[in-house]
Amino acid sequence: MMLSFSRVLAFAAFLVLPPGQGAAGPNLFAQAEKVPPYEERLLRLSEIIGSLHFLTLLCHPEQGQAWHDKMVQLLEAEATTLLRRAKLIERFNSGFSGFQTSYRTCTPSATTALERYVGEAQVIVQNLTSDFSG
Incomplete structure (x- = not known):
């Protein structure tokens, strides 16, 4: 199954122009952002989720x-x-x-990549939960 360009473009527009960025949204003028100790793991998890989203649309629409x-x-x-x-x-x-x-x-x-990324995401979430909850 091939993804159409318009479907990908619509998805990209959703990420770029999310609803709800009013007063309750992230602070545009935040001074120095305090980076949490788990930031790199969270960024990696975001990348994995993006990969899983594409692979799932491709293999399990x-x-x-x-x-x-x-x-x-x-x-x-x-x-x-907004920076974060x-x-x-x-x-x-x-x-x-x-x-x-x-x-x-x-x-x-x-399919192999999909399975591996699911496993990696599970490990990251488990580690984040055990290291930073409570």
């Missing part, structure tokens, strides 16, 4: 926007400033586009 929805949840929880939001989205888009340049159809290697 019936699952729809599940990974995109997880990214939206991550942004709602962690994007405390932009970094997380950039990594998501990087993961998405990285596989988009390599795969046009679902192949055995795409």
Whole structure:
């Protein structure tokens, strides 16, 4: 199954122009952003989610926007400033586009990548939960 350019473009527009950036959204004028100790892991997780979103659309389109929805949840929880939001989205888009340049159809290697990335995402989430919860 090949993704149409218009479908990819619509998805990209959704990420670039998200709703709800009013007064309750991230602070545009935040001075010095305090970077949490788990920032690199969170950025990696964002990249993995972007990869999983593309690979799932390619290999399991019936699952729809599940990974995109997880990214939206991550942004709602962690994007405390527009700069941080932009970094997380950039990594998501990087993961998405990285596989988009390599795969046009679902192949055995795409399925293997999907499985490996799910495993890596689970490890990151488990480690974040055990290291920083409570």
